[in-house]
Amino acid sequence: MPKKLLILLALNLCILSVFAQKASIRGSVVDTIERKKLQNSSIVLIRSTDSIMVKTVRANEKGEFELTNLKKGDYSLLISYPKMADYVRDIRLTDSSKFNLGPIHMETKTFLLNEVKIQAERQAAIKMRGDTIVFQADSFAVKPNANVQDLLRRLPGIEVDKNGAIKAAGEDVNTVLVEGEEFFGDDPLLATKYLKASSVKEVQVYDKKSKQTELTGIEDGKKEKIINIKLKDNAKNGYLSTLDGNSDLNHFKNIGGMLGIYKGKMKAAVYGNSSNLNQDSKITAAMSKLKGGDYDMIEVMDDGSTISYMSGGDYDDYFSPTNGLPDYTTLGAHFSDKWNENKLGLKLNYKNNDARVDDIRTSNGQNLLPNGTSFFSSGRTTDYTRKTGQNLKGNFEIFVDSLSTLKISFSG
Incomplete structure (x- = not known):
């Protein structure tokens, strides 16, 4: 019995020791000029060795915050608040550190020298903005x-x-x-x-x-x-191009490519894929996600529930493996832009598909009769199918105000 009590006592001491080895940081955020508490200030603790964000909290209505259960190590404390310069401080914690930073006075950006602002911005690798x-x-x-x-x-x-x-x-x-x-x-x-x-x-x-x-x-x-x-x-203005090619340099191939340009809000691209394998190219798979529209109409019911009506199905956009020897060709184009201070927007997507499949089936059979006679048979069937199609999808958006947007989607 005494032995069990000693073991339990030792375990309790270990547990207490573990809890006692957690450090903490606390403080309050204050406006230097108006001396008011800065509620909802963002407090971020970053580990100095690898820039990992350890914890993030918001200051309460009194501007107070506390970071608990911290492990020992070197950290950077970053505090930010709208229109205030970021506060950055390096802190080294031991197992039992209890940092009370007291009132932390935040300076407005307009009162800081340019050199100080530049230095503060360089130190703040991570910020909380709202x-x-x-x-x-x-x-x-x-x-x-x-x-x-x-x-x-x-x-x-x-x-x-x-x-x-x-x-x-x-x-x-x-x-x-x-x-x-x-x-x-x-x-x-x-x-x-x-x-x-x-x-x-x-x-x-x-x-x-x-x-x-x-x-x-x-x-x-x-x-x-x-x-x-x-x-x-x-x-903000540039171009991008890529080529995704796979081939045995003899018969099998799967090649896809894309060329695009972007200038401000305007983006335009052409892409294509040629393959005789039962798999899609990465380029075509990525470009297939260019959609002309999401919803045609949303109806709000009496109980507050909503029903979304969608048109212009996307079934033709996705690759589907098939039997036989395929030969696929896909060509497509994309255009999007906004005008009039982003109040008008247009998006267009065009796609052309040409799928040819040779399905060759052979069979061989042997039949044994009771008298020992054997009959051999063989057969060969060849099916050729070709499916072509093209579609155009798009939408036109009119931003009426901050609460209203008119969106017209079409496909054909």
Whole structure:
């Protein structure tokens, strides 16, 4: 019995020791000029060794904040508030550190010297701007000629696998925007693989309401993680091209290519694919996600529920393997632009498909009779099919005001 009590006592001491080894940081955020408490100030703790964001909190109504259960190590504390210069402080924590920073006085940007502002901006590799996490791209080193995927892999909380799939804060990212707009569609591959990291100014990560909520104004509780890439001023106009080729240099081939130009809001591209394999090219698969429209009409019912009516099916946009020896050719084009201070928008997508399939079947058989006689048979059947088609999809948007948008979708 005494032995069991000693073991339990030892375990309790170990548990208490573990809890006692967690450090904390606390303080309050104050406006230097007006001496008021800065509620909802953003507080971000970044690990100095690898720039990983450890914790982020908001100041309460009294401007107070507390970061608890911290491990020992070197950190950078970043505090930001609209129209205030960022506060940055390096902190070294031990297992039992209890930092009380007291009142932290935030200076307005207009009262700071240019040299101080420049220095503060360079130190703030990560900012909280409202509910958006903002990464300053030049603060994260990448190799020369690296693409945006390489840059994203360096950012805290963002993961990119070998196929280009992206996760932010553990959630899937299915849409990557450039300057707040689709970059030849919302497929992350087009922006992250073919844009250079050196052209990026900022990477913004935020949650966006569902399209149904945006169109109806009725909150459905659904949100998706979005990445928006802000380009440097000298990189907002350019072109991109890519070739995806696979061949045995004899008979089999799967070749796809795309050439696009972008200038401000205007984007135009042509693409094509030629294949005699039962698989789609990466280029065609990515460009297939260029859609002309999402909804034709949303009807709000008496009970608050909504019904979405959609037209212009996308069934022809997706590759479907088939039997036989295929020979596919696909050609397509995309155009989108906005005018009149972004109040008018047009998107057009054209696609031409030509699918030819030779289906050759052979058979051989042997029949044995009771008297031992054998009959042999053989056969050969050849089927040739060809399917061609083309379609044009698009939409025209008129932004009436901040609450109303007229969207006309068409396809044929």
